[in-house]
Amino acid sequence: xxxxxxxGFSDGVIxxxxxxxxxxxxxxxxxxxxxxxxxxxxxxxxxxxxxxxxIYWNNHHHMLHAVQTVTGAILWANLxxxxxLSLVPFATGWMxxxxxxxxxxxLYGVVLLMAGVAYLILQQLIIASQGxxxxxxxxxxxxxxxxxxxxLYVVAIxxxxxxxxxxxxxxxxxALLWLIPDRRIEKVLRSEAPG
Amino acid sequence: xxxxxxxGFSDGVIxxxxxxxxxxxxxxxxxxxxxxxxxxxxxxxxxxxxxxxxIYWNNHHHMLHAVQTVTGAILWANLxxxxxLSLVPFATGWMxxxxxxxxxxxLYGVVLLMAGVAYLILQQLIIASQGxxxxxxxxxxxxxxxxxxxxLYVVAIxxxxxxxxxxxxxxxxxALLWLIPDRRIEKVLRSEAPG
Amino acid sequence: xxxxxxxGFSDGVIxxxxxxxxxxxxxxxxxxxxxxxxxxxxxxxxxxxxxxxxIYWNNHHHMLHAVQTVTGAILWANLxxxxxLSLVPFATGWMxxxxxxxxxxxLYGVVLLMAGVAYLILQQLIIASQGxxxxxxxxxxxxxxxxxxxxLYVVAIxxxxxxxxxxxxxxxxxALLWLIPDRRIEKVLRSEAPG
Amino acid sequence: xxxxxxxGFSDGVIxxxxxxxxxxxxxxxxxxxxxxxxxxxxxxxxxxxxxxxxIYWNNHHHMLHAVQTVTGAILWANLxxxxxLSLVPFATGWMxxxxxxxxxxxLYGVVLLMAGVAYLILQQLIIASQGxxxxxxxxxxxxxxxxxxxxLYVVAIxxxxxxxxxxxxxxxxxALLWLIPDRRIEKVLRSEAPG
Numbered sequence: 001x002x003x004x005x006x007x008g009f010s011d012g013v014i015x016x017x018x019x020x021x022x023x024x025x026x027x028x029x030x031x032x033x034x035x036x037x038x039x040x041x042x043x044x045x046x047x048x049x050x051x052x053x054x055i056y057w058n059n060h061h062h063m064l065h066a067v068q069t070v071t072g073a074i075l076w077a078n079l080x081x082x083x084x085l086s087l088v089p090f091a092t093g094w095m096x097x098x099x100x101x102x103x104x105x106x107l108y109g110v111v112l113l114m115a116g117v118a119y120l121i122l123q124q125l126i127i128a129s130q131g132x133x134x135x136x137x138x139x140x141x142x143x144x145x146x147x148x149x150x151x152l153y154v155v156a157i158x159x160x161x162x163x164x165x166x167x168x169x170x171x172x173x174x175a176l177l178w179l180i181p182d183r184r185i186e187k188v189l190r191s192e193a194p195g
Numbered sequence: 196x197x198x199x200x201x202x203g204f205s206d207g208v209i210x211x212x213x214x215x216x217x218x219x220x221x222x223x224x225x226x227x228x229x230x231x232x233x234x235x236x237x238x239x240x241x242x243x244x245x246x247x248x249x250i251y252w253n254n255h256h257h258m259l260h261a262v263q264t265v266t267g268a269i270l271w272a273n274l275x276x277x278x279x280l281s282l283v284p285f286a287t288g289w290m291x292x293x294x295x296x297x298x299x300x301x302l303y304g305v306v307l308l309m310a311g312v313a314y315l316i317l318q319q320l321i322i323a324s325q326g327x328x329x330x331x332x333x334x335x336x337x338x339x340x341x342x343x344x345x346x347l348y349v350v351a352i353x354x355x356x357x358x359x360x361x362x363x364x365x366x367x368x369x370a371l372l373w374l375i376p377d378r379r380i381e382k383v384l385r386s387e388a389p390g
Numbered sequence: 391x392x393x394x395x396x397x398g399f400s401d402g403v404i405x406x407x408x409x410x411x412x413x414x415x416x417x418x419x420x421x422x423x424x425x426x427x428x429x430x431x432x433x434x435x436x437x438x439x440x441x442x443x444x445i446y447w448n449n450h451h452h453m454l455h456a457v458q459t460v461t462g463a464i465l466w467a468n469l470x471x472x473x474x475l476s477l478v479p480f481a482t483g484w485m486x487x488x489x490x491x492x493x494x495x496x497l498y499g500v501v502l503l504m505a506g507v508a509y510l511i512l513q514q515l516i517i518a519s520q521g522x523x524x525x526x527x528x529x530x531x532x533x534x535x536x537x538x539x540x541x542l543y544v545v546a547i548x549x550x551x552x553x554x555x556x557x558x559x560x561x562x563x564x565a566l567l568w569l570i571p572d573r574r575i576e577k578v579l580r581s582e583a584p585g
Numbered sequence: 586x587x588x589x590x591x592x593g594f595s596d597g598v599i600x601x602x603x604x605x606x607x608x609x610x611x612x613x614x615x616x617x618x619x620x621x622x623x624x625x626x627x628x629x630x631x632x633x634x635x636x637x638x639x640i641y642w643n644n645h646h647h648m649l650h651a652v653q654t655v656t657g658a659i660l661w662a663n664l665x666x667x668x669x670l671s672l673v674p675f676a677t678g679w680m681x682x683x684x685x686x687x688x689x690x691x692l693y694g695v696v697l698l699m700a701g702v703a704y705l706i707l708q709q710l711i712i713a714s715q716g717x718x719x720x721x722x723x724x725x726x727x728x729x730x731x732x733x734x735x736x737l738y739v740v741a742i743x744x745x746x747x748x749x750x751x752x753x754x755x756x757x758x759x760a761l762l763w764l765i766p767d768r769r770i771e772k773v774l775r776s777e778a779p780g
Contacts, residue, residue: 022282569661
């Protein structure tokens with residue numbers, strides 16, 4: 001019951017974030033194809049952020065699936081995650097409009113890093129609430145993906161000021177790393193319960 | 196369970212897309228009826244896109260109704276469809292504000308074509324996941340509607356640069372073609388299960 | 391099942407409409423209380439439209455509660471209603487920004503009239519789908535409220551061009567008329583089923 | 586059934602309010618870090634309002650959990666609460682853009698006060714509908730938190746015109762007061778029903 005409402009609210013917020021992001025793609029005033037050219041970096045950063053939000057929605061979905069009870073701490077950790085995700089459209093728009101300039105590319109990484117940290121906090125709270133034998137704990141194991149992503153975000157933030165394309169490349173790399181849905185949880189869940 | 200959340204998220208995104216599209220209808224500054232005149236093409240393209248999104252929501256609804264298990268591939272194919280649908284407000288706004296000029300009308304067709312292709316990919320993945328005797332496969336048959344729509348979109352994109360009204364006429368025609376809800380799936384479902 | 395998704399989608403669209411309407415209340419640039427003054431008519435028209443959308447959500451809720459099967463025609467009649475409701479923020483913004491001028495006040499009435507007609511069509515289709523002994527039919531009876539509202543809207547649209555305050559007064563009157571939730575359906579439902 | 590739709594609609598509206606609020610954080614035109622500086626007060630007021638809306642969502646969630654029947658009066662009291670919450674983005678934007686100037690800070694308090702009053706009305710109606718032995722009544726007791734908040738809002742509104750930082754400090758204080766989820770209801774619920 002409580003869990004349903006948490007999922008519904010999170011889905012609503014993520015659905016709105018993913019969709020208002022497209023409002024940064026402002027309708028150009030000319031009618032020629034060339035008027036679309038300046039929008040290409042805005043479009044590309046939209047694609048990247050769409051994929052990131054899709055990954056978060058997907059993994060959030062898998063993680064909550066294994067939750068039994070929603071505590072007050074989990075509720076707030078979830079809101080904390082949604083807070084950082086809500087800043088993605090701003091960071092995406094700033095990066096896209098400035099053609100991947102240094103500071104906007106670094107800020108984009110900071111927002112992704114904070115969202116990643118918020119996700120980790122939520123994950124830890126869920127593991128703690130499940131006690132020993134936690135399905136999530138077993139599923140994520142040492143969580144090398146989460147740790148590696150955090151390291152790559154930090155490298156990307158620092159490189160943004162000198163080699164911005166490396167920075168952008170790292171954001172794409174982390175997205176690819178996660179694009180594969182978190183089969184770890186799925187696998188453990190399947191071995192626990194039939195169907 | 197998982198399916199419910201996929202439906203809920205898709206409904207949320209489609210509901211937001213359909214509604215933010217109306218934000219392109221910017222409140223004019225004058226108070227006379229004449230100030231509404233330049234908005235007429237924006238309004239007409241809004242009506243057309245509203246119908247298209249209604250069709251997608253409707254058919255998506257019927258298709259997911261027949262899905263039993265949601266795989267990772269289906270989740271991402273669904274996000275891919277939502278991605279192209281999220282570009283509809285942009286393409287609609289550009290086309291409407293430029294009174295159905297060549298490039299915007301062609302872009303509108305490209306977005307519709309890509310959404311159509313994304314829908315087909317989703318449909319194929321669902322059919323594949325259902326194995327032999329798939330309800331969806333039986334329901335869509337040779338899928339002449341999907342194929343014809345793709346051909347008509349391509350013709351419309353090409354004609355946009357010479358005969359823009361033919362292009363627009365084709366978009367209206369494809370919408371009319373689909374306005375009839377996909378009774379094929381409904382029919383097969385009804386013959387499978389009573390009630 | 392199908393009904394749940396129709397309700398969910400309608401709720402989503404109405405929730406978004408009601409909330410994006412507030413975006414017309416643009417943050418003023420000064421920091422004095424006086425800078426809020428020009429926003430007063432925008433605010434008042436927001437209040438009026440918020441009440442109207444609340445009424446629609448409320449009555450839609452009661453009406454769908456009594457629906458057993460959702461046909462294709464009902465789906466499209468529902469989308470048709472949502473279409474006209476989606477134009478409420480535009481009409482509200484235009485009327486508010488022009489301090490209830492003639493044409494904007496008339497347009498506001500046209501949108502309300504069309505939404506009312508769309509609601510009636512939806513109601514008739516639901517009654518038809520329920521066959522003889524329809525709960526909705528019994529509940530609405532001669533539907534004097536719906537008929538009176540339509541007449542008052544027409545009077546309001548016509549008076550907008552001469553006596554705008556009468557026009558506005560009629561919009562407030564119709565809202566008050568409906569503010570009382572549709573107890574008719576509730577009453578009949580209660581007498582049919584215990585609990 | 587009815588309750589679910591009330592929760593779903595409220596969640597939708599709160600999710601949209603919380604997310605469109607971020608649209609006030611307008612993407613700056615420069616690409617330097619300094620261009621972000623004027624956005625800092627806008628960002629801080631966004632954080633504050635995000636926390637407030639999180640608190641409302643959280644407590645609304647707990648309160649509705651204990652509701653058995655949704656009357657017409659409860660439906661409208663809920664819409665009344667959503668109305669005041671929908672004004673939070675406007676008040677937040679005005680306060681943030683004017684760096685916590687007097688009138689905007691006072692207006693922010695007025696909106697919070699009205700939302701608080703609307704919450705109290707909703708709470709009283711739910712208690713009344715539950716009759717003697719109401720779980721909510723037992724849970725909130727004398728409701729010192731609600732009463733204290735109202736007093737602090739009034740003090741904050743009045744101090745805004747002389748000592749604006751006291752005013753802002755009081756808004757932060759009230760948020761901290763409520764940040765702790767309403768364990769009172771949780772506690773009573775737990776002692777009533779196992780699980």
